[in-house]
Amino acid sequence: MSTAEPRRPASRAALFLLASIIVSFVAASTAPSPLYPIYQSRWHFSPITTTLVFAVYAVAVLAALLTVGKLSDHVGRRPVLLAAIAVQVVSLVIFVLAGGVPALVAARVVQGVAAGAATGAAAAAMLDIDRARGTLANSIAPGIGTGVGALLSALLVQYLPAPTRLVYVVLVVVLLIQGVGVALMAETVTPMSGALRSLRPEIRLPRAVRGPLLVVAPVAFAVWALAGFFAALGPALVRALMNSSTVAGGLSIFVFAVFGSAAILVLRDRSARTVMLTGIAALVVGMIITLVSVSADSIAGFFVGLAFGGVGFGGGFQGSLKTLTPLVEAHERASVLSLLYIVSYVGFGLPTVIAGFLVVHGGGLRRTAEEYAVAVIVLAVVALLGLRGTTRTAPAGPR
Template sequence: MPALLLLASLTVSMLASSGAPTPLYAIYQQRWGFTPITTTIIFGIYAITVLVALLVFGRLSDYTGRRPVLLAAIAVQAASLVVFATAGGVGDLIAARVIQGISAGAALGAIGAGMLDIDRERGALANALTPGMGTGTGVLLSSLAVQFLPAPTRLIYLVLLGVLTAQAIGVLLLRETVTRAPGALRSLVPDVSLPAATRGPMLAAAPVVFAVWALAGLMAALGPELVHALTGSASVLAGGADVTLMTVAAIVATFTLRNTAATTVMLTGIGALIGGSAIVLAALGTGSAAVLFLGTAVSGFGFGAGFQGGIRTVVPAAKPHERAGVLSLLFVLSYLGMGGPVVIAGYAVVHGQGLVGAAREYAIGLIVLAVFALAALARTSRTRRVRAA
């Protein structure tokens, strides 16, 4: 159990590090004079780097063991935090995001597979809980630092650096759960193929996972600015509250639905995503920040349910030596959903639509994605029933 908690906490700190810059972008914009599209490009570069790292390093821990990959990923993440803490311009932010993306991409599959090695049921729950928990923690701590503490653009990264150092010591003491096997270098060649047993489940889960992570991308990149636009407040804490609310709702969904059938959980996630996006549209039409927060909470519940349902649909079909690779491909889908649409939204903000207009189109797009995911899930479930009969 302590080993599972350590690995879960490592996912939290890794993704807290990726969420920490979100409340700080307004400060960076004031200092260096860049536009919202630059913010979304920085965010998109991070997502793309994570994708590449997942494809290159995602299966490595199945051959070398979990610990070596995790220790290397922690060291790279620490380097990114140093770059953030000493950043002097947009170029430094981009460099830090690239380094951070390499670390996260290498670590996510190894951490997730390690938790499943230790305890299959609790590990699956932890895999679903920790991404939202990590992002929300990073945004909340960073917002509090900006609001109440000195030197927030340095302090939050130094605190996270201290946490990662302590976790590295814990990883050194972990018992290895994978026997080394030949093929480590060959595993670095990107491979998007799936074990046969996981292809059907992945086909059912993929549209849902993509859709719910597209929501996460919107909230992480543009959520604070949207809150500022509707409230008229420049409070960083208010802006960060929207992202934190989404992740809290996701955690609640993951925990309360943990014993529900995976397909039902995914259907719940789709329904909440559609309902939450519709409420966000109403908020944008009325200019109500309170309605926006309600829509965020409902959508966040959908994020937690949809992602948990996807993990619980796909991962149980993978064998132990396949887990890191399968989880990495799930995260590839996640970061495709997070990174691609939000860059398009950033372009729309700057070129004609404005922030509210771009958010409105994004919310409509989320509803369309969710409806498509619902149709795909129904079709896949029907095919599986026919084959079973």
């Protein structure tokens, strides 16, 4: 299938716009993280509720990916992105007006639907414009969004008024500006028939991608499981270790994200297999350091572990993208990327809910963090064995 030639704005500007949309959507998803302790204090709910509110976002993203994840292949990237931005704005308005847990859940559900719709469309559009730069942008944008959303929210909570509202208002303004940019952007793919059929949930992969997806799935699951834990419970863990301000909690997510983005930039010219092996190794090292640091009440060690974990996240996710994207045609990109994000968001949400349950009914926050670190180490080792076992049969992507 042919793609439309980008005209307005220029390809580089369009690529930046699309990457910034992913940043904004991910930032909106992590912005509530520093606010959960405030919500918990006001509305008196447990860490289980915190992780459930956090995880319903992942469920909503999965539902959207399974239904509208392929829609942009048929109706075009721009209409899907514009609709997703509108829905995301609605979710942020619900956050602003929230008066209890039901409103938080509703906001997260709406937010997840918007993110699921936007993720496949924006990611595929960047590959339409420039496959190499698009792959890099797809890898780095989620990490930047994760860090920016958490730190911006923490700073606004700590130093400015209306702590449970201001960050959402800022994000609404950003999204409206991006919506104007999408309206001016040229379509990057030629629409085709079958839009209604594409809404039927189905798991279908091109034959060339099936083996490689099995190789990268454990890696993607592991790194997103770690990201989910730090986003949901990381700020509370930092405060438990150092009895510090909200900013320190947001900074923990920021450090994780910054080192993940740095790893992507440093490793961008390496082979997919090298990137994935580096990510797995960093993940294991980071979790070992985190495990020791939590046991020893060492906040400095904990942040070092966060940094290595971020490298693991960046390397693991970038390697997954570099493995899959060269193997698909333009009209298959949104479908394949949506499936990769499905694996990622299952890892993002499910283990985090289990962790929230263990915080309340197990050994508490610190003990749960230690057990989670061990689980991620085991999962990373399993991913490593899978990667090594398929080295001779699964393509590893270009250098």
